[in-house]
Amino acid sequence: xxxxxxxPATLVQPVGSPxxxxxxxxxxxxxxLYWYRxxxxxxxxxxxxxxxxxxxxxxxxxNLSASRPQDRxxxxxxxxxxxxxxxxxxxxxxxxxxIYEQYFGPGTRLTVT
Amino acid sequence: GIQVxxxxxxxxxxxxxxxxxxxxxxxxxxxxxxxxxxxxxxxxNLFYIPSGTKQNGRLSATTVATERYSxxxxxxxxxxxSGVYFCAVExxxxxxxxxxxxxxxxxxx
Numbered sequence: 062x063x064x065x066x067x068x069p070a071t072l073v074q075p076v077g078s079p080x081x082x083x084x085x086x087x088x089x090x091x092x093x094l095y096w097y098r099x100x101x102x103x104x105x106x107x108x109x110x111x112x113x114x115x116x117x118x119x120x121x122x123x124n125l126s127a128s129r130p131q132d133r134x135x136x137x138x139x140x141x142x143x144x145x146x147x148x149x150x151x152x153x154x155x156x157x158x159x160i161y162e163q164y165f166g167p168g169t170r171l172t173v174t
Numbered sequence: 175g176i177q178v179x180x181x182x183x184x185x186x187x188x189x190x191x192x193x194x195x196x197x198x199x200x201x202x203x204x205x206x207x208x209x210x211x212x213x214x215x216x217x218x219n220l221f222y223i224p225s226g227t228k229q230n231g232r233l234s235a236t237t238v239a240t241e242r243y244s245x246x247x248x249x250x251x252x253x254x255x256s257g258v259y260f261c262a263v264e265x266x267x268x269x270x271x272x273x274x275x276x277x278x279x280x281x282x283x
């Protein structure tokens with residue numbers, strides 16, 4: 062069966078520091094991968110998605126970037142964190158055609174101080 | 175882009191009550207999913223239901239794609255049903271989910 066991992070689970074970082082969040086998927090190959098952010102309140106916002114190694118689409122221009130160095134690895138990064146980067150970051154995967162169902166990881170709660 | 179509206183935004187129930195949550199969307203979709211976000215933040219897949227009706231225990235869902243809405247039914251609610259319920263859709267032209275703002279459900283003992 063497929064499993065998705067995220068780490069760290071929680072993170073407290075000062076403004077201006079770098080960020081690296083990692084997401085890995087097991088039990089599937091060539092998944093579509095996604096990064097979402099959930100700010101205070103309830104809505105989830107798609108940040109990046111990837112349909113293959115090295116292929117990244119950005120949904121929202123901001124202080125963050127994403128990379129996919131391996132088939133089942135998705136990394137979210139920042140060179141200098143802002144206070145507004147605080148939030149709950151969720152990684153998700155889907156197998157793509159013909160079924161688009163997405164499955165989410167446990168998330169990383171980031172607090173920028 | 176596609177718009178997703180969920181109602182009601184908040185719902186408080188007594189244990190044992192039934193409820194219906196609604197999701198309206200503004201365009202044709204490839205995918206519609208219902209999630210439950212538990213108190214720890216984990217998004218739990220409830221249904222993958224771009225059309226038709228499905229049931230899983232006390233929960234069932236119906237999507238009427240031609241009329242652009244979906245309903246999630248919770249019967250005999252339990253305190254463990256508390257949390258936020260999200261509807262999310264994927265446009266026919268895209269490969270990513272757009273989420274509604276969720277329904278915060280509180281089930282009191």
